[in-house]
Amino acid sequence: MNRNSIIRRLAEKEDVFDFVVIGGGATGLGIALDAVTRGYSVALFEQSDFTKATSGRSTKLVHGGVRYLAQGNIPLVFEALRERGILRKNAPHLVKDQRFLIPCYRWWEGPFYFCGLVMYDFMAGRLRFGRSMCIGPKRSVKTIPNLRGKGLTAGILYHDGQFDDSRLAINIARTAVDAGACVLNYMKVTDLLKEDGNVAGVVVRDEESGDIYPVKSKAVINATGVFADNILQMDTQGKRPVVRPSQGIHLVLDSSFLESDCAVMIPQTSDGRVLFAVPWHDKVIVGTTDTLMKETLEEPIALEEEIQFILQTAGNYLARAPRRSDVLSVFAGLRPLAAPRGEGKKTKEISRSHKITRGNSGLITIIGGKWTTYRKMAQDTLDFAIRYMDIPTRDCVTESYAIHGWKPDPDFSDPLYVYGADAGEIRKLIASAPEMAEKLHPDYAYTVGEVIWIIRNEMVCSVEDILARRLRILFLDARAAVAMAPGVAKILAAERGKEPAWQQEQLTAFTDLATNYILNG
Numbered sequence: 001m002n003r004n005s006i007i008r009r010l011a012e013k014e015d016v017f018d019f020v021v022i023g024g025g026a027t028g029l030g031i032a033l034d035a036v037t038r039g040y041s042v043a044l045f046e047q048s049d050f051t052k053a054t055s056g057r058s059t060k061l062v063h064g065g066v067r068y069l070a071q072g073n074i075p076l077v078f079e080a081l082r083e084r085g086i087l088r089k090n091a092p093h094l095v096k097d098q099r100f101l102i103p104c105y106r107w108w109e110g111p112f113y114f115c116g117l118v119m120y121d122f123m124a125g126r127l128r129f130g131r132s133m134c135i136g137p138k139r140s141v142k143t144i145p146n147l148r149g150k151g152l153t154a155g156i157l158y159h160d161g162q163f164d165d166s167r168l169a170i171n172i173a174r175t176a177v178d179a180g181a182c183v184l185n186y187m188k189v190t191d192l193l194k195e196d197g198n199v200a201g202v203v204v205r206d207e208e209s210g211d212i213y214p215v216k217s218k219a220v221i222n223a224t225g226v227f228a229d230n231i232l233q234m235d236t237q238g239k240r241p242v243v244r245p246s247q248g249i250h251l252v253l254d255s256s257f258l259e260s261d262c263a264v265m266i267p268q269t270s271d272g273r274v275l276f277a278v279p280w281h282d283k284v285i286v287g288t289t290d291t292l293m294k295e296t297l298e299e300p301i302a303l304e305e306e307i308q309f310i311l312q313t314a315g316n317y318l319a320r321a322p323r324r325s326d327v328l329s330v331f332a333g334l335r336p337l338a339a340p341r342g343e344g345k346k347t348k349e350i351s352r353s354h355k356i357t358r359g360n361s362g363l364i365t366i367i368g369g370k371w372t373t374y375r376k377m378a379q380d381t382l383d384f385a386i387r388y389m390d391i392p393t394r395d396c397v398t399e400s401y402a403i404h405g406w407k408p409d410p411d412f413s414d415p416l417y418v419y420g421a422d423a424g425e426i427r428k429l430i431a432s433a434p435e436m437a438e439k440l441h442p443d444y445a446y447t448v449g450e451v452i453w454i455i456r457n458e459m460v461c462s463v464e465d466i467l468a469r470r471l472r473i474l475f476l477d478a479r480a481a482v483a484m485a486p487g488v489a490k491i492l493a494a495e496r497g498k499e500p501a502w503q504q505e506q507l508t509a510f511t512d513l514a515t516n517y518i519l520n521g
């Protein structure tokens, strides 16, 4: 996946693309893959790095949504459970079966949640991950040693999926490129091309070189999540906003806060939501919140009240409560919720289903949805777009299309498991010279060789791309990421043939950014 050669292809292309997709998050990447595997020509442009925005900041669950079941949104749960199963088949190296425990402290909660989860299993049908069961308080504490045992009446064990969002995205991007798509990061869409009032392509600016490219296409799909209104404004100035951003934050703690490979799900917090504490890459992610925001920032910042809320709520259920100083990283993401027509709805009540619309100019916009259902969202969007186009109709094939790195029965204890079938190549590089095997941090397994492989194969432009979205260390332990940054900046500068001044700029930019992920005081 070489950025320069894809840019050359773009510059040399004389005919019109069938589709241009704006946005390199879960939604846009899914659409590009769907289009190219149907046999259409497609270009995707991401203004920053893939999953820089919402898609790299999820709770990392591939789930049917137990909460949506409680809300009675049966069609959404059915769809998400089906997609959960399909995703695990197509990317078994990245989607794990994750056990969850719901701790029950009132007598009725055990039977109530157990009945709901039996229904959840039944709805998943053949694609079920594991069977739910009700266990006693002693076994619950044995399963999660740091769980508050006092007053516990029962525990409900159930299964859902867990994944690495940014790694899945980069693998989807590679799958699309392998199939012939033109997929580029750091390419910002600055305007729409129009012919007789109809959208006929986009103008993109290469954020690395400053070069401008007009790119013609038969259809343009706006998959920019919380930024969708910016593109809609390019189409029709003064248009009513269609997205309502809602912030969710996560705190990352040491694995000793669960002492288990089983996650905890708190079904009813004081604000009427659910809270998860999920093991992820040897740490525990705790979240999330739901705070309506006025501003759409590229780098959203956790609010103090959100941090307090998560620490307090987690502390109510854990024997050893987490403190501020225990937080290894804090990250915030914005949900691209579809704004309801009527005002006054609480964010937790706004539909999580996706919504596809077409403007008078033909611009297609998709917003809402979940990572879990990205494939079905892409299928729906393409089916919708084709109806208005003068191109041959071709069927979607992604239901059984392996994602790059596909590998059956992965060993999840292998530090390189997220690379799936590519892990062998990385191991070979690490073994090729002693300096390749050098570690980048004494507490973590990351090596020089792994970083060089990433730079050569995964369209990396900055130190942040590596530490935040390829290795994930910024999200796991922000202070360790800062400590690794000088080494990574040096490797990146050498691989890209950049000057020491560029290397220093990269280092400063990353260190500044990392302060948002570190909790002080």
Ligand SMILES: Cc1cc2nc3c(=O)[nH]c(=O)nc-3n(C[C@H](O)[C@H](O)[C@H](O)COP(=O)(O)OP(=O)(O)OC[C@H]3O[C@@H](n4cnc5c(N)ncnc54)[C@H](O)[C@@H]3O)c2cc1C
Pocket: 022, 023, 024, 025, 026, 027, 028, 045, 046, 047, 048, 049, 050, 051, 052, 053, 054, 055, 056, 057, 058, 059, 060, 061, 062, 063, 187, 188, 189, 190, 223, 224, 225, 226, 227, 230, 246, 247, 248, 249, 288, 332, 333, 334, 335, 336, 367, 368, 369, 370, 371, 372, 373
């Ligand atoms: C806190 C939180 C937790 C979540 N947890 C889960 C979960 O556990 N499981 C689950 O299934 N779902 C989860 N979700 C939902 C899921 O993460 C989102 O639905 C999904 O990531 C949205 O993806 P997207 O591609 O639509 O948006 P984004 O990921 O935001 O992608 C849009 C992209 O468009 C780019 N862009 C914007 N303007 C331009 C432009 N002019 N030119 C080029 N590119 C542009 C942006 O840079 C961005 O990368 C969660 C969401 C949040 C906020």
